[in-house]
Structures are given as structure tokens and as C-alpha cells.
Amino acid sequence: MERVPITVTVNGRRISAVVEPRMTLADFLREELGLTGTKLGCEHGVCGSCTVLWDGAAVRSCLVLAAQADGANITTIEGLATDGTLHPVQQAFWEAHALQCGFCTPGMVLTAVALLAENPNPSEEEIREALSGNLCRCTGYQNIVRAVQLAAQHERART
């Protein structure tokens, strides 16, 4: 299998690599770059644990090949906090007890970040729908919804 050269920006860092054509973006991030915050929960595009931001949009990295990410601007969970300060969505998840085992959390947080970037004042129904592509087995979702509402509230108060 002919390997493919790619250049991808991950959490602000420009990275050049040579990848097998069939390597998924998720595996590239986790295995090649050691960014294990992105999780694999199903590898068939349902659970959302593998969600990363691709040019700001929430994308399932298990369904994308690393080779396809050439030229992309990727943000993983590791790239969210700045200088040790939690992103408002991360902070809100903490306050609202929106995580238990934490496995779905990176995907949930990034999906929420993408939602609020597009819709800074979502209704509860809109939040639930936006999160319906991220499975959580621990929390029952209610606190996650509250966290997103809290984050939205904080952002509105700040701006």
C-alpha cells in the first residue's frame, strides 16, 4: 500500500506525516500524534465519541481517513483549554456534573462547542437534537443539556 503524505493543522500545530491510505483520522490522532483524548466507542459513526472539530464543524473522525484531512484545521479536546484555563463549555460541564465515566465527554464537549458557535442561544430541544448524535450511557443527558445551557448563558453574559 502506497503511503500518502499529508499536512494537517492539529490544535494550532502544523504537522506533516505519511499515512497508510486506510488509516482513519481517529487512529492518526490517537496513535500517530498521541492525542488520545479523542475516543473510539463504535467505529461506525453512531456514538460520536470520536468527534473532533474540522474547520469548526463537528466531524466523526472514525469515519474519515487521515488522508482526507490533508490541509484541514483540526481541533481535538486537547486543544480546547488555553494556557491551562478551561473553555467555558468545559467549565460548564464541570459545574453541571455533566460527566460520570468521562468517555463520551470529549465528543460531547466539542459537539456543544460547534453548536454554540452556530447557535449561541439554543432552545432545550435544539440542544437535545444537536447532541442526539453523541451517545452517553452514564448520565441520562439531562446534566449535559444543562451544561450547554449554562455555557450559553455565561457566553451571553460575557459578550
Place this chain on the structure above:
Amino acid sequence: MSLQILPRGKWVGARVKRVEDPRFLTGEARYLADLQIPGTVHAAFVRSPYGHARIRRIDTSAARALPGVLAVLTAEDVATLPPLASGLPIEGLKPTPQTVLAKDKVRFLGEAVAVVVAENRYIAEDAAELVEVDYERLPAVTDAERAMAPDAPLLHEDLGTNVVYQKVTTLGDVDAAFAQADRIFRRRFHTNRFVAAPMETRGCLAVYERASGQLTFYSSTQMPHMLRLFLSLFLGIPEHKVRVISPEVGGGFGQKMTIYPEEVVIAYLGRVLGRPVKWVEDRRENLAAATHAKEQIIELEAAVRNDGKVLGLKARLIGDGGAYSFNTASALIEPLAAAGIIPGVYDIRAYQHEVIAVCTNKSPVGAFRAVGWTAAQTARELFFDEIARELGLDPAEFRRRNVITSDRFPYTTITGMVYDSGSYLESLERALELVGYEDLRRRQGELREQGRYLGIGISLYVEPTAWGSEIALQAGFPFPSHDNATVTIDPTGKVRVAVSVHSHGQGHETTLAQVAAEILGVSIDDVIVEHGDTDRAPWGMGTYASRSAVIGGGMVALAAREVREKILRVASRLLEVAPEDLDIQDGNVFVKGAPDRSLSLFQVAFAAYLDGRVRAEGEEPLLSATKFYDPRATYSNGCIVTVCEVDGETGIVHLDKIVAVEDCGTMLNPMIVEGQVMGAIAQGIGGALYEAMVYDENGQLLTDTFVTYALPTASDVPELIIEHLETPSPVTIGGIKGIGEGGLLATPASVAGAVLDAIWPAGRAIEQLPLTPERVLAALGGETGA
């Protein structure tokens, strides 16, 4: 031993934010798949594509020839490893040993037949596909009753039957109860096979150092010390050279209790290859080959008086155990646990049950949150609703007439469970009040006239919690219990709490720190809780069966109290007062009534370690204590009420709201309690409406991805209103009871009850879950749903 050793001040009972959250929020938390050790090689299992087949031949040559492949093993190569079998000493339970790789035949789709190890996971999976297995297919049996028939295909030929247990138990004067009844009712239920499906699949990593003979085994497990014990015994590695580390665990729910064949195989490979060997399960494997749960056929019969009083019950409970009576708790984990809880919160003094456990060509059944109790609760509550309607009684009123009232505690049930305390009637009334029951009934009537189906489901439950020896036995299982906590204060006054329980999402690093902080008079920021590493945590059983608040909280309290006494003794010598005249608050040890006479905990601890003058003859100077706790039996309770509307055209159920009033005694952290309740309710919604493991008659699993096995999403969970009652246990330290399973125990009954309540005037009973739109429509159509 005094139980009243848990004060309530700043920390215990407070809604404290979790101290462990930052590492999970930032992606720093490392689960099994995230561990990266140089030189690691990867394993992939070859699994049976058939439900029942003989293995004629396995050809591994093509797989072994693939570049990057280190080894391919089959049952022959691991013949020295003993099979796994349940060690439960229950008379009449037939053993079904399970070899770690299938030998001679496969008994369920997904059973591991061979294992491939390669330089990376991609190559390992490529090679796994190259392993050729020549199967001779056998007729499969996937229905438990069919499996009981004398001419059914046999899974374990040497047993001569698929029935591994069958026993009738008669309690009280059942004949008299049935003779005196005004009415006899009967109903049969087939509860669905559904699974834990934690977001993190199983996985393990074996690191064996040849020169020292030391095995370090990482596994996403709920029971690190038990895993160490089993690995030592199965592999013949001396236990002092085995270390088990359970890293962050992404959910367990019982599915990650010890021990799996894959764990034994990976440990073996680690030793044989001398390189770290890692296995991470994919989701298809998790759905097909990790343990299943909850499927039972329960036939109930009730002897009832016209006023609604239940005089006696009969139950026949058939547990569909899957291909092996799994080693953790055997195929009895469902039907035997269910049998004990059928009477539930109701004052039933005559009860006969027949417990049957059967093998079928499906994945083996193991523990999953509210073992056996979910199926029992579902069957019994739906049955009682039906009886109530037949008698013309409101379902809430029917429950009032049968419930154990609070003046009866401690109440010993006919099955031998000793309910220590509770609030059964109180939780019912409060839940009905919160949901606005009277108004809802009125509204239901109005909507019925418009041809709309509004339903209210009531599920009133008692929940055995905190599996120590006594309650496990009361639940029917002679399961051992042994747990310890070590509390240590370092020279600078910081606190370490090492515990044998192991968090997989329950927040122990916060709740157990709250207990230590309360007793030691420090902030939880000065406390660290260690768990999961057998080298750092004292010996114990781990976390399952809602035991960690009671057992963890209790043993931490005991150990912290002893360390507190040591601190006060040292401080008393430094301050020249009696220890009784001292208190500790916010990290300061001070004289009561003269708070300016104080020392920081730093100063006291430093002196305790390094100043010989504060020691006395006969004392142990080290600021550490290790305490054991195996609690008395304690039972939580609650009431879950669901409001739903059923669409008569589509059969789709719209959940309007779910109210849960729960009582787990003294709460360490109400925020964590609510999280547990809500998560369990969501799983219950899945079990009621969406989730089922479906096999065809050949043992082909039709639900092996998240596309076909549908977990509830954020759009599927309605508003959850949670309220707490707090009836402390009189028999546990601090009055704490377990919480964690009630939501899954009671919610399927509540949701299904609401659906049936909605449609009952128009339709018939439903005997099977999940309540798919097809089943609901069939019931509305007047025929029994299939």
C-alpha cells in the same frame, strides 16, 4: 462497633463539584486503549460466525505468514490454561466450564476461536481474516423454553441437558392462600435481552518482564484485586509478582466484573511473547461477546381478594443464560435474584417460586445493573396493574393496600430479605404528588374522549444494595465480601485515601474524599483518593452492586477516625491539653473554646513523623490506619412514575416526563446521587422502548452494531424530576445506603406500565419488551404482541 461515626458538617451531604473532572474534560484521562507502552503489539480475536458448530479444523498458516504477525494461537496452544467456571457453591447448579479459546465446538456467535498478535491492530485484524476455520454447523437453540425440551440441541453434551438449575421453593402456606382467594390471575412475561453497552469497550494490556517474572496487567475492570487473584491462579504466576492496574474505566455497569476468557489469553500471550500485548475490543465484539443480561421468561400467578389484597404469589422464572453459565455469578444471576425480589415492597406472606436456568446459543449472561431485579419488577408491576384494572381499582390504590408500611421495619420478607428501613408508601405518595396524579387521571379521561392515549405508569421498588456478605446471601448468592481502606496523613498534612473499591464513573475520588475531609477536618483539596492499582490500593472486591458509598464510605470513615485520634494525641502533647479538648477544622488543630491556641495540621503531622518527643510507648506513630468493612444488609427504595402519550397511528411512545422519588438513606453527595439515578433511568428507557439483543433461530445475532442495537439518545430522554427522601439505615455506618441501580430496576416497569395504562381500554396486555411501535400497534389492534 458504633455506626454513628460520620458527622455531617461541611462536606458530607454537600453538592460538591467532582475533583476528578478536569482530567476528563481536557482529554488527559487515560483509559485502557490510550495507554501507550513502547514495543506494544496488538491482539485480535477470531470469533465464531455461527451460533452452534463443531470446529473441524483450523488453518492458521496464511495468518502466520503475513508480515508483522508474531503469533496465532488456538485452543491447542493454550491447553495448559484452565477453563473458566462459576465457583458459586449453590447446590444443584451444574457447571459449564468455558475454555478460554473454543475447543472442539463453538456455542455462541462471537465466541473466541483463535487469537492473532501483530505489530499493529490493522495487521492483526488483516491476519484474523486469514485464519481459516472449518466449521460443521449444528442446529442451534435460541429460545429458553425450546432449549428445555428433551429433543433440543445440546450445548454441553456431557450434561445431557441444557437446564443447569431447576428448583422449586415454597414459602408460607401457598395452598391456603390460593384456596382462600376470590380471584386468581395469571400472566406470562418475556423480558428482553439487553446489555450494558458501556461507551468504552473491554480491553487489556499485559506487560510481562521476563527477568523478574513480574506481570503488570492493565484491564478495564471493576475488580482489580480479584483479577490479580484469578490471573495468578490461572497462569501459575506467584501472586506477589502480579500487579493489576485498572486505569480510567469508561463505564462498567457490571459487564466489566471478573473474569473474561480474553483477559486470560492476553495475560498468557504477554508472558509467552515477552512484549506488551494489548487488546481493545471493538463495538461488534462488545455487543456479541461481552456478557448479556435481563432476559427471562417469568410466569406469575396471584391469589387475590376482591378488595385488592394479594394473599399469595407463584412465580416460574426461566433465566435464558446463554451458552455458558458464566463464571462471575453463574446463569442464576438473573432468575435467582429475580425470585427473591418478586414480593418487593408488598406484604406477601405466601410465595412459591421455581427458578430455572437454561443454556442457549447466545452470549453468556452476566451481571448488569439491577441483576434479575429489573425483570422481576417489570413482570410484577405490570401484573399488579392488570390485576388492579380487573378489580376496578386505581393502580396507586392497589399498591397502597398491599405495601409494607414504615411502622413494620425491620421487615423480614418471606424470601428472607431483611428490609432495614425505608419509605415505600411515602415515596409513592410523594411521586404521585409531584406528578399531579389526580389531575393527570382527569386529563387522561378527557383525552380518551378525543381518541388520545395518555398513560401513567407507577413503579414502586425496593433495591438490595451494597453487596457485602449478608445482603448477597439474602439475595440468594453466597458471594464473598472483603474490602479495606487505608487513610494516611503525610508529613506535610496531606491526606491519602487508598480504597479497594474502584470508580468507573461514580465519583469516588470526590465522595470518599468528602468522608475523609469531614472526619479529619480538612478540605477535600488536601485529600487524594487512590484506587484501581493493586500495588497502591488495599485488598478488596472492587465496585459493583452499589457497594461503594456504603462500603467505601464506611471503611474510609473508620480509618479516618483512627488517624484523627492519632493526630489529636500528638497535638495534645504539643499543646499540652487533653485530646478531648481539641478539634480540627480547615486544617487547623485547635483548643475548643480557645481557638488562638492552635497548630496547623502540617505542624502536627511533621512532628508526628520527625519529632521523637511526641511518641509514647505502645503507640504506632505512623499516621495511617487500615480498616475493613463488610456491612449488614441495607435496602434502598423509591417510586418512579412515567407520563407518556402513545400515538395510536404509529405506535410511537412519547415520554412526557419521569418523576423519581428515591431514598438511599444518608447521601454523601446529592449531586452524584442524582447523576446515578438519571443515568439508570435512561438505561431503563432503553430497556423499555429500544434495546433488544435479537438472535435468529440459527443463533445469528441480528443486533451487533449501534445501528441495530439502539441506545437512547438525548432526544429520547424526557424531563427527569428527581427528589430525595432520606431514611437512614439503622445498620450501616453513617446510615448510608447504596444508590445506582434503582433507576434501571424500576424504569422499564414504569415506562411499560405507562404505555399499557394509556392503551388498556382499547387493547390487550403486552407480554414482551421492548415496546416497539409494532408491538404497541399489535396490542392496540387487540391481539397479543409477538
